[in-house]
Structures are given as C-alpha cells and as structure tokens.
Amino acid sequence: MALRQASHKLLRTSLKVRTPIVRGFASASNLPKSVKDEITHEQLLPNYDPPADSATGSLLSKQEPYMVKTYVRPSQMFVRGVGSVLYDMENRKYIDFTAGIAVNSLGHGDEHLCNLIFDQARQVIHTSNLYHNPWTGELAALLVDKTKEHGAFHDASQVFICNSGSEANEAALKFARKVGKVVGGEKKIGIVSFTNSFHGRTMGSLSATPNPKYQKPFAPMVPGFTHGVYNDVAGINDLVTEETCGVIVEPIQGEGGVNVGSPDFLITLSKRCREVGAVLIYDEIQCGLGRTGDLWAHQCLPKEAHPDILTMAKALGNGFPIGATMVNNFVGEKIVTGDHGTTFGGNPLASRIGHHIFSRLSEQSLLKGVEAKSETFVRRLTAIKDKYPEVATEVRGRGLILGLQLTRDPTSLVKEARERGLLVITAGTNTVRFVPPLVIEEEVMNEGLDIFEKAMKVFVESGNT
Secondary structure, three states, X not given: OHHHHHHHHXXXXXXXXXXXXXXXXXXXXXXXXXXXXXXXXXXXXXXXXXXXXXXXXXHHHHHHHHOOOOOOOOOOOEEEEEEOEEEEOOOOEEEEOOHHHHOOOOOEOOHHHHHHHHHHHHHOOOOOOOOOOHHHHHHHHHHHHHHHHOOOOOOEEEEEEEOOHHHHHHHHHHHHHHHHHHHHOOOOOEEEEEOOOOOOOOXXXXXXXXXXXXXXXXXXXXXXXEEEOOOOOOOHHHHOOOOEEEEEEOOEEOOOOOEEOOHHHHHHHHHHHHHHOOEEEEEOOOOOOOOOOOOOHHHHOOHHHOOOEEEXXXXXXXXXXXXXXXXXXXXXXXXXXXXXXXXXXXXXXXXXXXXXXXXXXXXXXXXXXXXXXXXXHHHHHHHHHHHOOOOEEXXXXXXXXXXXXXXXXXXXXXXXXXXXXXXXXXXXXXXXXXXXXXXXXXXXXXXXXXHHHHHXXXXXXXOOO
C-alpha cells in the first residue's frame, strides 16, 4: 500500500508539472505489474476514476460506512457545475450528457435560478398546506395555461403539487382508484401498466413497474396491477377491461431503454380507456417538459389521445425537488378535501422555482434549439452505428432523449467515456442513453460527441463487456 501511495504521489506531481517522469516511472522494473498498469492507465486517461488513496477516495472511505448501500457509483465526487459541464473534487472537467438523469435541463449553476432561490429563501421557504402562499396557485395556473397553449392536454384543469416523480405518480394512481370507485363501484380498481416501464420506487408506483429487479425484494406488490406489452396494439382490448380504473404509460420510456410509443398504440389505448371509463395517465416525468422539442411528448397526438392525468417532475425543478399531477375535470371533480395531501409539496420556494423553470422551458426559442441539437446527435450517433454495425444496431428517441442500442453490455463504454471527460448513462438492456441539458452549447455538444466516438472505438476494439 505504501508503495502504491508513493507511486501515485509521484505520478500526480509529475502530471501537474508536465514532466516526462511518468512514462519512465511506470515502466520501472521494481514496481509490481498491477501498479505499473494503473499508473499507465492514469497517464493516458485525463479523468481516470480517483483511486482509494486520492483526496476523493479518502473522503469516500470516511463517509461510506454511514450510508445505506443503495447505490453503486464511480469514485468521482462532483463539487461544481457550470452550464453543461461538471467539475470533480480533483478539479477535472466532465461534459454532462446525463443532466442528472434528465433533470438539469437548464444546466448547472444557472445565474437566474440561483438568484431566485436566494431571494425566495430570504422571504419564506415553507409554511405547509395549512395556509396559502402566492406561488402554488401561480404555478398551477401556468402549468395548465401553457400546456393548453402548446396544444397538449386540451382539457387540463387543475394541478396537485408534490415533491418528486414517484409522488406525482402515486397521486395519479390514487386519483384513478378514486375515480374508478365513483363511476364503477368497488370492483373497478384495476390498474394497467406496461413492460419496460419505470414509474417510481414507492409501493404504488413500484407495483406499476413490472421489473423483477426492482419488485422482487419488496414483494408482494399492491394488489390490482396488471401489465401488458408496450406498443402491442392487438392486446389492448383484453388488457383494459370494465374493471380497469386506470392505465399508466410513458409516451417515451426512459429507464426502459428509450422506447417510443407508436401513435397507433397510444391512440388505441386512449380509445379503449374512454370505452370502459378508465383514467388514462401519461407519465412524462422524463420525456416531458421540452425534452422532445415539444413542451410535452404527447402533444403530437390528436386530442382524442390526450390524457386524463399528466405527471411531471425532474426538469420542473432543475435539481430542486418538485413534482406535479395535472388532471382534467373528469378526475378533478371527484377528488375532495382529505383525499390526498403532502407536508412539503407546493411550498413557496419549490413553487416559485417551478414557475420560473416552466416559463423558460415553454419558450419556443428553447424548444426549437432542442430540435436542432437533436439533429446533430442523431446524425453523429447514426454514423457511429453505421461504422460499428456489429456492436451498435439502432438510434432511437426524439429530441434530446435518445438511445443507442448495443449488442453487448455498455458498462465498460460508460467508463471509457467518463475517464475521457464525458458522462453518459445506460437504460434498459444494453442501451446508452443521451439526455443532456437542453441548453447545451453546440461546441460542448460536439466536443462530447468527439469523446464518445473515441470511447466507442476503444470499446469495440477491446471486445470488453
């Protein structure tokens, strides 16, 4: 261990002063091969994962014993962000194609947002829903009015404000159950979701997420949930019945692999919901709020395929916790005082943040920019697919929610990109997901894609899985 620490110390010193000592040091015959390999690795990759004896590693070793082990993470620790770039504790730059999993649509460190947070925090942060505040109602009105203005959810009428995506979906599922009982009696409680969906990790939203990896440790799930095959038009009538109270679906699946719902599927699903009096829930937590180049992913559909409930979160707070459940009168008129609630949801700080962010995400200039950036991503990812057809088979998605389908596990590809200064994430089975900030600059975007091409070349040539 002492030798390894001394090796790393000398390595980092030499890198800092840009001397040629590293190459000779790495090849020194008195060092173990594992140490020499690691030194060479760190020499060649500017953003190598910080080792255990780095400043980052030392801090992690102190913190991790106190943390529930729910996550597997690389050793980088990010301490600062500017626009579409993050900096780690070692002050190294990373281009961010993840946006905090489609959250930081306005990027990191946005000056207007930072000033707003400071201003509101000095006034009042929280009062609870026992009292009114100026911003909850303003946010609700903006969400409804702007959504209609953009040609989406044409009969939206009311909004419940909460703290997260999972909470937004829990509210939607509860509302659907209430509506079902009102219109169809105690037997109308069934909820339908679809394969490869992801709706959250609370028990209701988890029950609508038919993935054994997530469900098995916490089984049994909430009763009354059934699951169909995404984009299977033929199976809809048998799946959605008179005892179905609600159907929850993502117009574009994010976590499931960036799978786009076909218009035929969503239109037929909506028609069947109307036939049996079921509530149609569109979960646009990841695919909505401008990410497709439209304000909402479903607004390209005809009005008859619009939802009864629309859920949102993620980008609505740009990193600050907030979620919302938007409903039409068919749903809203059946929800009464005491049916649902939240302590923190709709607090003045979160609501003012949401109001500011939604105002900006709904601007036509931003949405047109998403379309233009999408064209660059699709063109360059398609070129990669064509170059490596044995490894990359498909580019799919819309706007800036895109997936590159691979034939093998992309874990090592993600690492190759990260250690060259680019952050990407996976989805579904062997899919690399691209969800950068919507405001990413063209120069940064192309620099990131250059890095990805280099990482892809190494991934293909190495054959690693």
